[in-house]
Amino acid sequence: MSAVRHASQSGKKPNRMTFSKSKRLVSNRQFKAILDHRRRVSDSLLVLYLAPNACGHPRLGVSVGRACGDAVTRNRLKRLLREAFRLSQDRIPATCDYVLMISGPLTRKLREPEKRRHVLAALTCQDVQRSFLALVETASRHDGTGSEG
Helix, strand or coil: CCHHHHHHHCCCCCCCCCCCHHHECCCHHHHHHHHHCCCEEECCCEEEEEEECCCCCCEEEEECCHHHCCHHHHHHHHHHHHHHHHHHHHHCCCCEEEEEEECHHHHHHHHCHHHHHHHHHHCCHHHHHHHHHHHHHHHHHCCCCCCCC
16 A cells, blocks of 8 residues: 555645745845844855744745846746755754855856756756755854854
């Protein structure tokens, strides 16, 4: 019997990782509060800002600037960032809010139209998820008094 069928027969819902509205940061005030906290880590793909929250679950805000390309490119990047967060929720601290941005080195590659297509084709959700989890791990090892990356 499949796990889904078994879970539904026992009355329990399967543990699905969703990205509901309660897990999103949407207002400028929410973004500003996290950025003002000044806890930042980065690598060649992403920049991660984080701040503690009291809501009992992690929340995500995504910011992809116009320098990354046209609307199609920016929307694809945002989908990758949101999916990496959705798949990683069970492996990150639930007491933090996160803002994810595209790093400077990746933005520079995306600015060049002849490189953009190849970079986007090579960038997978697994790459983004691996980068996100590594940044969360790095941030959790530091006390947050300075910026890393």
